[in-house]
Amino acid sequence: MNRSALCAILGALTLAACAGPQPGTPAFTAQQEQQKQQARVDTVKDSVSDLPSWFANPPTDEFSVYSAGTATSADLQFAVDKAVLGAKRSLADRVNSKLSSKMKEFISESGVGENTQVLAESERVTSNLITEVNLAGYDVTQKKIVPAGTQYRVYVLLQYPLGQANRLLVEQVKKNDLLQGKLRASKAFQELEKDIKDARGGAAGVTNGGQPTVE
DSSP: OOHHHHHHHHHHHHHHHHHSOOTTSHHHHHHHHHHHHHHHHHHHHHHHHHOOHHHHSOOOOSSEEEEEEEEEESSHHHHHHHHHHHHHHHHHHHHHHHHHHHHHHHHHHTTOTTOHHHHHHHHHHHHHHHHHOOOTTOEEEEEEEEEETTEEEEEEEEEEEHHHHHHHHHHHHHTOHHHHHHHTTSHHHHHHHHHHHHHHTTTSOBOTTSOBOOO
């Protein structure tokens, strides 16, 4: 390569370097911020493309409550734990809503909606029930792990059998003489007791203290 050609190449490189904003200038700062914003946009696009169908639309059935969660971390196990914790928070809210709705259904069917004492007792029992409900019977039915830059993104789907919550609801009602007499006459309560009995099917065990185990 002759000297004139080499000088032409060096000149072009120098012009290219000078064409960009100099470090420390407002233009350089704006360029850096724009690049960061583009990187965030690309990350979001990747997350959406990796999104499992069961995350956007969790399954539904009459026997279980489902909840999905996601989280990121540089540590894989921590990402899994965070995703499960997020899904459990949502799961607890859904289970509590189901139980509250079921109690209101019993009260309505029993025709005691105007009975202030019964309504007060139902509120108390529902509050106790929600406090006692734990999600020890949940199961991670789906899990997906994808790269997210230098981190892991984890998607999880939890399933919680309604049988456990339904049994606790029945036990709480049985502890209250006022509600037991009123609600036991309702068709919904009778069907619930039958469902619980059928679900046991002789296969479920009994834990210490006489409480039924999760199926």
